[in-house]
Each structure stands twice: as structure tokens, then as C-alpha cells.
Amino acid sequence: MKYISAIRSGTYRKYVNPMLAILFLAASAGSEAATVLLRRPIPLLPEAAARLNQVHADRDLRMWQLVVFGFAHCKDVCPASLANLSMLVKAGVAERISLGGIFVTIDPDRDTDAILSQYIRAFGTDLGYLRLEGGELERFKAAFSVETAFYTKNAGNMLNYQVDHSTTAFLIDPAGNIRVIFDALTDATDIEDLFRKNRTLFES
């Protein structure tokens, strides 16, 4: 994680926003997103699979899970991801696929259970959330190769910092294997098509 020291003087503040914009531009990866139906499913570590299963405690054992990562203080990217997630869960249900949606916070310091509960409710009642902390969160992120970068987060600023993160999302089968990797922002229609056109995947 990268931290940029807070600059407090009024003279410096004048230049902070343009400079941070330069930093954000430089930090962004240029990679295009792609939807990948895995030839070889990736089995999740038991710890990660167990954590996902806890989200929908009374779940159908044939339930597939859609997993996206983000943070509730995100004003535009994560809401778009969650809207897609909610849309996909509804699309799956329409195709009679048992499907649950899970939002995993990468920012548990600000995203309390109360905030998360209220946040995801705005996107429908069919979504759940997962809040992990410390080493457990780091292991969970590593299981999905999630990348994060925190800016201006420090002891003097634990509220108004910025987080960049990868927007890769995952479709997990009932046995706990990653079967499809896609971008939560740009590839939702690919997954909707998958529900309609690749029924054999969900019967396997």
C-alpha cells in the first residue's frame, strides 16, 4: 500500500489536487478487461470458500456466487459494480440459476457492519456483504488477486482518503471453484449472456 503524506498548509493545498490527479493518472493500469470462462477452474482455499458460504447462511447448496470487491465510501465505481451485481443476480434467478451476490469490502476501517448493511440494501435485498479485517482480509484478497492502493490514509486522516482497486469480479460454483473471471464494471452483459446461452455450465 502506498501512502502520501498529508500536506496541510494553505499554500501547499492549492497544488495538492492537481498533483494528486497526476498521481492517480500515473497509477492507473492500462489493461483492458476481459471475460474469461476458465478452462481449468481455480479451487478456492477452504478458508476463503468457508467465508463466502457464511454470507448466505441459509443458502441452497447448489447456489453459485458472484463476488465483487469495493468500498462503501466509493461514490461512483462501486455503486456501478453493485448495480451490475444486483442486475446479474436477478438475471440468474430469471434463468432459474441459484445465485447469490456478495460485496466484499476492501476498506473495513470505514465500512462498519452498519454502513455495509445499509449500503447494499440500496441495491436490493438479494445481496450480501463480507467484512474481514487484518491478515484474514489480506489472505482473502490474495485468493482473488485483488489489488488495492490507499492514498493519503494515515494516523491524521482515517476518514477522507481515496482507495484505488481492481474491479475484477468472480463467478464461483457451488463446490467453491472460480469458474468465470470478468470485470464488474464493463462485462456484466457478457455474464447475462452466459446465463442464457451456457446452461451446461450451471448444470455441471
Place this chain on the structure above:
Amino acid sequence: MIPPGALLPLLMVFSLTVSAMQIDADPRTIVSFMDKGLSPELDILSVTTDISPEDHLVFQVKTRGERAQGEVADHLLLRILHGKVYVFLIPINKENGNKVLMYETALQPDYPLLPQVLEQSRENDMPRHLKVERVARGVEFTLPLEWIDFGKDFGFDAYTVSAQVQGDTLEISRVHDQAGKGRGGSNKFSAVTLLNKLCTPQRLRAGRD
């Protein structure tokens, strides 16, 4: 006290330093140091990866210059670590054509990441439909995404080398430049990372303005 006029240049230096660190930290990109002691066509500047609209993984290797003819043994080499060591070479000289030499060998601990001698393997796991295209001062290697096992680690680097082919054997007699020189280690990461797109709300906002 720093005069306000000197502040912007100072912040620029600071920001470029930080952003350079971030570029180096991006596993999908290798930014290489310029070496003026090398001929421009042998001096690698960067290796980047991208996913094409056709869902291919594209490695773009950029050099400081290019040449039409010269020492025929000089090759641009892309090395991929993905369960095995895969090596792809194309002549530096544009007039020598775009024929790609492909080799693979087992990945073993305590083994050099770029072996000096490579033999064509009988057990061929090479990607089918590899495409190579010359671009301005560089080369693009395009691999189908379906070749990648996303459950495994991935690593890559690029070199300019002098190499001779004798039958089924490739012998690398000299390494002119290595993109990841000085980075240490094999720079291996989860293959899923190749698909990751980092999203910054600030960047999206800037794009709309």
C-alpha cells in the same frame, strides 16, 4: 521557507518519483533503464501487457531504436514463466523477417531463469496461434488467453541477445540487455492479475471533464 514559485516544480519531482515507484510496482509492466552504451535497437525501454478486444494477451516490447540489417545473431527475446520457461525470439533485423523461434524448458529451482542453452521440447505445451508483429521501435507478441492457466503464477521479462541456432538447440552467447535487470527475482505473480483493471474514481471523473 520555500518560495511559492518553486513549489510546483518540487511537487512535480515528488509526484514523478512516487508515480515511477507505482509503475515499477505494477506487475503488468516493466520499465527498463535506458543504457546509452548499447545500440538503440538493443536497448529495451519497456515491456507492457494488455488484453486486446479479441481477448488476447499482448506483450509489447519497446526499444530505443530499430534497424533493418546488421548482426544476424541479434534477437529480441520474450521469456515467460508459467509452469515452465517459454522463450520466444525474433530477429532484431527487420530484413531478416518475422519468423519466431519458440523454446520451452522445465522450470526448476536454482536454475537460471534464462538458460544459456535451450532445446526444442518433445513435450510441446507451446501456445498455438502465437502472433508476432513489429511495431515502431518494438515488437508485439500476442498469445491467446485460453493458453493461460489462471490457477498458476505468471512471470515475464524481455531481453536482447546474441543467439545461434544449431539443429534443435538454441545457444545464447550474450545478453545485451534485460528489461527487468536489477529488479531481482523472477517477478512472478498470480496470472489472474493480468486481467485486473485498476479503477480510480478520480481518473473516471477526470475523463468526464
